[in-house]
Amino acid sequence: MIDRRPSLRFGTGSRMLAVLLALGFTSLLIVVAGASPIESFRLLWEGSVGTSDKLANTLMTWVPLVLASAGLVVTFSAGLWNIGVEGQIVMGAVAASWVAREVHVGTPTIITVALLAGLVGGLLWGLLAGALRVYGRVNEIFGGLGLDFVATGFVVYLVIGPWKRAGIASTSGTDPFPREAWLPTIGNKLAPIAVILAVLAVVGVYLLMRGTYFGLRLKAVGANPASAFIVGIRTHRYLLAAMAIGGALAGVAGTIQAIGFQHKLVPAISGGYGFLGILVVLLAAYRAALIAPIAFFFVMISVGSSQLSLRLGLDSSIGGVIQGSLVLIAILVGGWQVQQRARRRSDPAAES
């Protein structure tokens, strides 16, 4: 079987080139929109890391993005386009919210149980997409997308149905969780446990993919399932395991969103971090070590872009444009390099 996944093996050089091209492109857009690019980038910087409060906000946005991205590194390495990551975040958040609402004990216990519940919720949702793929031959892209809609529908049902606020049913969310179920913070927002979990996830996935037999086999299954099977790997188990790990990390991301950031269940609980995570992982070319800085850069753009609309009258969607064009240009540059290499290989004169 021929590998049908696009190649994403581009080097650091082309990644830098892509960043420069994307910055050039967005500068052009900003100029066309009638603002100064330099002023805009300064505001992005100030708006995201300018004050300790803003930095805390940025970090708390960074955490779920990093968790989801770390899980995606595992599934993408196994050759699975886990588009279902959004639904896995949502189901993690739902499971954690249930604990936060229903379990009334001390903070350490609630938080531990909520994190475990969120992990399991995401894991099962991921495993479901994996089982559909392995046993039902449903492509994980379509299965995942379907399960995203199911999860989103489910959370809306909970928010306006069984978990609705006393007296009124509103899509603005459930009642806030009891204080005992909130992740403890330093200052207003920053929850150290969340940051620690995100760092652990990145380090864990890095070690898993770099240093273990499991990670190597996962990579082999992703690169060529037919060969991997013949070599002796039970490919189905590894596909399921990858979906379980990806789902579990997404579930933890959802938990952080619920008990560490929103402190209630809202319909948009995933925050779009699953889809944004896909962009992060594409730009990182599936490398865990690059997840943390790239995710931070993305979050700076997301959080900081609100300043652009306040101060320069630009639409805040400019942040999404920068992120999208960055990934698009990086993939284009990578594809162009692959083409160049192929051309050199097929030229017989260049071989001798």
Add this chain to the structure above:
Amino acid sequence: MSLELRDIRKYFGSVHANDGVSLKVEAGSLHGLLGENGAGKSTLMKVLSGFIDADSGDVLLDGEVVEMASPRDAVSAGIGMLHQDPLVFLPFSVLDNFLLASPGRADRGAAARELKRLSSTFGFAFDPDAPARSLTVGERQQLEIVRLLWLGAKVLILDEPTTGISASQQALLFETLRTLAAQGMIVIFVSHKLEEVEALCNRVTVMRRGQAVGEVPLPAPVERLVELMFGRAVEIAERTPGHPGAVALELTGIDAEDRLTSLDGLSLTIRRGEVIGLAGLEGSGQRTLLRTCAGLIAPSAGTIRLGETDLTSRGYHERRDAGIHYVPAGRLEEGLIQGVSITEHFLLCGTQKGAVIDWSQARSAAEAKIGEHSIVGTTESSAESLSGGNQQRLLLAMMPDDIEVLLMEHPTRGLDIASGDWVWTKLLQRVARGAAIVFSSADLDELLRYSDRIVVFFAGRVFKILEARETSPDRLAHLIGGRDQP
């Protein structure tokens, strides 16, 4: 009119798909292009029809070089290609398909009349408004033929056109091709099926290992054609007889099916230290037997035993653990993994020690195996960067020591002579230690030189089982061609 290919070369990395092929065909001929899979026929025809660019060499029509950057250029030069799967757009109507590639503005009425006229010439019957989906594969081919003729094709290339069409459609197709040739067209018929080429063509070019190894007017003796396809076998003066030991693999009454091939009640006992060669034209059932033994095809009847153990209901991985090892022909498709290093390949197939990889130890172990198997490459080389010979060496190096039965497809396909000899030296060492080997090959010499027994397949079934030392190259060639005489 004449068509000439001059010194066509096309390399894919280290694979020489076409290695200086020249061919000349005159108007009015039905020219066969015969060869096993991987011989380079398809590559050559793709070059001729503008699908791929040759690295060097020229295509000439009537002595003039034709420049082809795309299939469109080929079509406008008058070269039409009929693919194995006809390029028909299923949701469109017959007439829409007919019109699809017409240059300029199409007049539907005129086109419909042309379709009717051309079809009736050959005895085809189409409803122009019927969806193409409702046509059989044979009718889709017919549609393609009239479409290409309407576009002005003077050269018609047919790639394995008889796959999946009925006998009566095949008869009609052959009749059509004869008519076209009689009208002065050039028809090139690509096939690995000997009997079809014999039935249709008046000349045949045989390809082997990327080269045109011979051009023969037809009819010709079958053993001559098989010999060209499979290579000449050197009469072996002295052949060390094997020392078969206890029963290794025992097949009893196996029924199994895969695509158009089937095993019907096959019983075969393979002993330790025995080498069994599987001979036959490509796709005659050799792969079905190997994959049934490997556990990749489930037999519908019969039993498979390894020594005392019944393996019939066990899957591929369980059989692999039990000592049955399968090495398919596609080295980079079903054996090695692109983007994964040599060291990592050894780790993937070796025994796992703990969960965490000790990289420095893994590298030195890989270093030792690279030396032992003379692989040209480093511990960090990726599989696809190796030459074919070195990929095969890597596959051999990855095999565990305690294999009882080795199932191998085309052990030396695409390798130079030195690499091929080396592969067999290693394989025979395993045989000497008591392993049994079952291998398929498209090389008469390899089959006769290394096998103790040869299973000949023909038309999807086991045709004959022979003692290799009592078999002459001529007789084997006859049997592969489906002829049996005492």
